[in-house]
Ligand SMILES: [Zn+2]
């Protein structure tokens with residue numbers, strides 16, 4: 615829209631915090647959640663959103679994110695346990711909706727900083743693991759220092775005081 619060109623951007627400069635209820639305008643996942651990227655949202659409510667990974671590592675590869683900007687998994691604290699649990703539930707629901715019935719052949723996890731390309735917290739949901747190629751197995755590798763499963767993250771958060 616040409617009319618936007620002359621619209622001054624209101625930058626207060628007083629705060630570097632996210633505005634508009636946890637929206638970070640530099641964050642691609644915030645834009646996706648707001649529908650600004652044209653990405654199909656498979657789920658979108660005020661807490662959680664889900665969409666397909668643009669570089670699928672398996673026949674089913676979903677990203678589950680908080681709808682408001684939350685930083686990477688290393689920055690999470692015990693109070694985030696219920697959010698992470700909800701994200702896992704959403705991932706399972708998404709698989710079931712898409713006829714993935716073998717929940718033993720799935721991988722749920724997070725990239726550990728600095729190995730995340732986007733800082734907005736995102737859960738990778740991949741299935742079936744048995745059909746993942748060599749590179750995907752590496753990128754989403756269990757017990758590596760760059761990938762942590764959802765269970766491992768929950769254990770970590772629960773052990774915090
Ligand atoms: Zn974000």
Ligand SMILES: [Zn+2]
Pocket residue numbers: 724725730731736738
């Ligand atoms: Zn990632």
